[in-house]
Amino acid sequence: MAEQREKIDALAKQVDGIEAKMDADTVDDVGLVEIRSQLEAIDKALLSNGVAFRPRLGEINSRITQLGPPPVEGQPPEPELVSNERRALTNEKAEINVVLGKAEDLSVRVNGLLNKISSLRRDLFTSMLTKRYQISEAFNGEVGTTVRSEWGRLYYAFSSWMRFVVQFKFRAVLLATFFALLAAAALQFGGRRIFGRLLTPDPGIEEPSYLSRLSVSFWSTLLPTLAMGVFLAGTLGLYTYFNVLRGDIGLLINGIFTIVFVAFFINRLSNAALAPKTPNWRLIPIQTRAARLLVWLLTATAAVVGLDSFMGVVSETLGSPLSITIVKSLLASLTVGILLLLIGLVRPLAGEDGRHRPWPAAIRYLLYVIGGITIVSALLGYVSLAQFVSKQVVVTGALLATAYIGFLSARAVAEEGTFAQTAVGRWLARRYNLDETSLDQLGLGASILIYVLVIIVFLPFILFQWGFQPGDLAGWLSKLATGFQVGTFSFAPFAIITGLIVFVVGYFITRWFQGWLDGSVMARGKVDAGVRNSIRTVVGYAGIALAALIGISAAGINLSSLALVAGGLSLGIGFGLQNVVSNFVSGLILLAERPFKAGDWVVAGAVSGTVKKISVRATEIETFQRQTVILPNSDLINAAVGNWTHRNKLGRVEIPIHVAYGSDAKRVHEILLEIARGHPLVLRNPEPFVWFSAFAESSLNFEVRLFLADINNGLSVQNDIRFAILEAFRKEGIEIPYPRRELNLKSAVPPSWPLDDEKAEAEHHERLRARAEAAAQPAPKRRRKPDPA
Template sequence: MKGKIEQIRKQLTAFHDRMQSDATDDARLAELRVQAEEIVGQMQAVSDSMKTRVEQIQARLGTLGEPPAPGQPPEAPAVTEERNRLLNERSQLNLIVDDAGNLSNSATQLANNITNVRRMLFAQTLFRHTEITGDLFAEAGSDFIDEIHRFRGTLGSWISFVFRFKQFQLLSAIALSLGAAALLLWGGYRLFGRFLRRNGDGDPSYLKRLSVVFWSTIIQTVALAAFLSATYLFFDGFNILRPDVAPIIATVFGFIWFVNFVWKLTYGVFSPNAPEWRLVRITNRGAKLLTVAVLTMAIVNGLGYVLAAVSEALNSPLVLTIVKSLISSVIVGLLLIAISFIRPSMRQEEDADAYGHAWPRVVAIPLRVLGALLILAVLTGYVGLAAFAATQIILTGAVFVLIYVGFLSGKSISKQGAFKNTIVGRRLAQHNKFNEVALDQTGLIAGLGIYAFALMFGIPMILITWGFQIADIESWFFRFFTEIRIGNVSISIVGIFAGILLFGFGYLITRWVQKWIDGNVLARSQVDLGVRNSVRTGIGYLGVGLAILVGVSAAGINLSSFALVASALSVGIGFGLQNIVSNFVSGLILLVERPFKVGDHVVTGATEGIVKRISVRATEIETFRKQSIIVPNSDLINSPVGNWTHRNKIGRSEVPVAVSYDADPDQVMKILLELVEQVPEVLRNPEPHVEFLSFGPSSLNFELRFHLPDMGEGMRIRNELRIAILKRFRQEGIEIPFPQQEIVLHRGKPILPEEGDARGGA
């Protein structure tokens, strides 16, 4: 560890020297800053690991206790030896932690110094003042002629060198680059081909137009970027590029990509030759003029950077670079002013072939102001600021337009009922049987995905145009996805996604195991439905619990960091969740003890029905009127529950019968037994019997009692028996009487309250 720290110390010293030598190279300064931040991370990891070991040593020393004071009995030699060894190790670790902290501070200071140097370099480049005089243009003209001759000689010698000594490498690099671009383009067309082609009859929908513009611009731009990047890397890898030609080739490739990007986006938005695909309501003439003007601005601005790169590669005088940027900025400013005078607007009732109307003032005035400010910046000598602003107006404006189109596309596709009308939505509905709700939810997810993709594509491009280096963006993305610190808590986006994926995988495995055990092992063992449900639920709880543990571990979440907060909230949460915990524990008890199972006929309180589902919190009981009642599990544990089908489905059923007093009781009992014996579902053991229950006010009351193998068939069998009894009684002349009452009326003189009873009664 000491050797590693010493090596990093030497590396930091070398970084200081490189910062002084590369003080004007922003790209190398960005790389140095990233490397310095990596050193900070390494030292932080070393310090954390050492501190953990120091804490362990401190805990062990506390267990061993202090050495005995003079005059006290000596301790065991092994204890003394261990204490001395731990004290020595702690001292060495503290030294390492101090060195790591010092190196971390030095690296942090170096990174901050590099940031300040880059900020100053950026400001100096933008706000460098140049006196605009006639001598400046005269000097630039003579230097430009000399530069043309030197550029011709440099380019000719490089081409001659390549064709004489690197012809095979050149062809190989171009072939590999074309292969990489073709593969990416083929994959893009395979995935998004329907979004890239303008096909179909009639007017396409607004969502279709947005999708075509957004995805065609991105796919074709990315494919071209892959081709150009791969070409440059292969050229460099095969040693085709010379140091004086490499920056020129890189800038030319960037110019090609820049112009192509602006052209694809402009053509998609304005659609000069296909008004039905146009995203904005402008005339055909206005669309063509705007397309030409925007593309011209992109070409002029890009050529300014290419010519500046040529001047830098050939070590031309600075005045030549200034004049090139001056000319391109003035042209862009004039084009902006010219665009403000185009008449592209079209009223609601007008045709696309109309001449058009002037821009609204909210558009025309800003265009003129921007153009005038560019020209004013050039005339006052701030050429660098004007060139930077011109680039931002074109490139950053194009990127913002692309992001906005992506947002509009995501918003349109996430509207309720919109996704089902897309090609993907129709396929999901046809092949995967997605219903309308599932399609709407899928459309919402697709819209959010388009939002995220637009930002992921656009934000890095904007940052690059604003002077940030690729190394900066890579560092930010790496830190964002691998380590986000909130206080002492470190969160990794990649780790969280990995945890979510592992949890999802564990959940799917759990469901598959549940289905396999239930459909193969338990089904073949002829286990009843209640046992199968209990086993399936138990496996689900166990699998989901393990999946959660694996997911949390993979996410790298240190739960000990939340221990203090959890302990502080545990009492309040315990009181608030005690009913939920009670129901959860009760649910586990019901699954283990199984006082009832799914499909049982139970009675609890005023609820009677069939158990449909037993979950961790409650049990669902369906009444015979098809009403679902959710009963908390704790109520089922703490209250009496009657189960008609606990061990089996055998149950007794009764049919009450009332006959007149004129009927023969023996004949009635004989008829009832004959009828019940004709029912095949009635059990013979225990045998059916008839009870003479009572002498009613107007009838003799009997009750036919019999047992059935399945209580669920009781209603049907009782109905059939009642019909058979009624028919048989009519045949035998046995009457089923109506309820009768005798009313006795006493006639006599009414007794008034103030008169006595003449009869002497009370």
């Protein structure tokens, strides 16, 4: 208790010092961010101190409940030992409440200071942008003299530092530069080794795909820029480590490196997107001459902004007069505004008549507005606003353009069938024998990964450009890691992500264990295939359930809260939801086992058609008559379901054919086999087969059996084969018989008249013969109804 009280008192003193510091100096934005970080750490410490008392408070309340209420007047007194214990517990609880009250009051005070810091930072940002300078006072007669004096001081600072380096730090400078260059080269050449053709456009490809152009533009911008950043940051860091830089020279070198990095980044981005030397790889359909001009204008704009930033560092380091700073920023802002207007005046597009056309109206007017705002703001004296707009146009615009290219690449990768056409997709297909569906799923995963990488890489830089500090990002990440309250629910994004990662890892471990158990253990033990499948399925469900439980625990979700769900589910089943739950569980089984998937041709009882959708309650099947049938999932689980395209679309079709007795059976076999082999959709392996099936009552029966790569083409192939058979039989004179019946009529009663007359007897026999001939005539052909498609 005393220890916690001392901690809270120490935190209170720390808050007093921070508040006094805020009242003394509120101008530095970086300092305010540092103060906010300290206050957030104090708030966390207060929260942890409050949490530390919870177990003891629970014990005290539980013990007081066990002791019961004190006896009222008229009841026998309780033992003195019980009274003393209750009194001690009550006093301790009161002391804890006092400490918790002080911690709560201090937490409220800290939150008030945090809100005050946010207000101060907004005011600082607004005052910086709205501050107006008198331009006329800056352009006085002493400007030229002051500029020459400042240039001389800058030259003297660099020359003295160079003499110091040559005399005392020459080896250290060479060594630091060499290692920084080595790190950048390793990144650049290693990236070329990994990404290969994604860094350099191939001029030999006349019509590269849009995804290829996006990928080349993105990676040819990002990787060299990162290599340049590694070189510059490594050089600066190693110079500092070897004590090569003085305080003023370090700031100036940092400013120079900033110019180089910004100009290099803009130049790489404009060359990648506009591709002045390789028109077929150009993202924007503009003319080559305009592309070259735009690259120069964009690079010049970046150089001007970088130079303005460097001159600001020079003014701050050398203590230049305010008039010089205003003049430099004014000239840089006016130059950037003019360059933006020139970019808007470029006519890069080609019309149908061959004449040059300007930018679309929205882009053109946006450039005019931003350039006009920059120029007008600078001329009116709002130099800080003009300088801020110029910087955001160049740096933030370049970052957003690169990020947008990355987003377009991610979206293109996610399109169906696109990932399979990439080099990575083809390698995965060859290496792991993946089908199109698996490659599409990997493409979606790669798309999500690209989205996340683009956000992680570019979002911090964009936020820094708009006045945010590293401490802001650190505070946000801390909140994401520790979580925040939404009502009574504690939400921790990082914990949830950790839980998802744990579940994914457990899922893949389960799948690996299933494969190892099936392929290495049960296969060697000659276990029956059905038993192997059952064991594999049970292991899969158990592993996924275990991974889900561990993932939920890692996400910080209390498993005891799931008891309510289980209780409600049991109650629902008891009140007649057996069918609903059965269909729900059956749907989960169908989704997990995937005995059929969307697009498969299945036969379930009297229903035959294509699976359109599988949900947790029912499965939607579309018949070949375009009728949609909704089947409950339990029916598909409890009954036999035929799947023509389960593993693949390979299937066999049979075509029966009858020929008349007296036909050459071997010739018929040759004709049928030749026709089956000649169809382009019939597979050669397994090869077609003709079966002489039976000697029928009035025909010789054959059956053509052939295999198709896609069983969905079965009807059209059978149609083609039957037409070909009919034509071939007609040429060969092979008869396709029809059913014949012979009818013999016998009179059971002899004629009643005398047959002595020869003429009457002859007429009687003639009538009998005519009746027999009529009965032997074939029945007229009945038109057969066509088979339904």
